[in-house]
């Protein structure tokens with residue numbers, strides 16, 4: 001596979017590092033195809049319990065590759081199924097965390113938002129600057145940013161193209177937590193290891209249930225939660241988790 005995305009396995013966590021430093025990790029076809037292929041493969045890998053996507057200190061990703069897009073026409077964009085490439089990320093049942101340092105702009109911000117949680121360094125800068133290029137967000141920005149930060153902030157970001165720093169992003173709930181730039185990746189890897197240590201059926205169920213809340217009404221969502229809660233009592237890991245608590249020991253989950 002192309003070296004535009006590097007894959008490293010650390011025990012039960014897979015680390016994917018975007019690797020086009022000369023273009024601030026701009027998302028070109030080669031990088032996106034490689035990223036999707038890695039995620040699709042990792043999603044099938046029973047040994048991997050959590051995936052982390054990161055970039056460099058300077059940029060998580062500065063957006064879709066403008067040089068690659070510049071000369072494309074409508075039919076070419078339509079026929080190339082530009083957006084189909086992201087299916088693997090949103091379809092992945094294994095949790096995916098984004099560790100963002102530096103710029104996360106346009107498609108870079110959208111890629112981070114496709115992940116299950118964003119952890120930012122204090123140097124992170126988020127933005128949807130597509131309006132400056134004569135287009136709009138096209139990888140989910142108008143929808144996911146609005147759901148994350150609300151209409152006023154999303155309109156402000158998308159209509160002006162301004163950037164938001166890490167503190168503002170945490171304040172408006174785009175990011176889960178902020179860490180100093182030099183410890184960000186270690187901290188996110190620790191979070192990923194924690195998640196990867198839990199029982200996989202409960203991790204899948206938790207991710208599904210939270211994601212469901214974005215699609216349905218509260219009563220439908222509560223109903224869905226109950227439907228995925230009860231079957232967990234058919235797992236050995238529910239017995240193990242609760243028995244370990246009662247016996248004051250660490251659980252040894254079988255289906256990690």
Ligand code: HXC
Nearest residue numbers: 022023024026062063064065066067105106107129138139
């Ligand atoms: C292609 C890019 C790029 C991009 C940076 N580079 N962003 N190449 N596509 N999105 C390249 C630059 O051309 C340059 O290479 C090198 O990376 C370093 O960038 P500089 O601009 O010299 O760095 P700096 O001055 O530090 O400025 C950093 C920056 C700026 C503020 C992040 O690069 C910038 O504004 N980038 C574009 C951000 C953007 O508009 N993103 C949205 C893209 S549209 P050379 O070789 O030229 O020196 C999008 C649509 C998504 O994402 C929808 C899906 C279809």
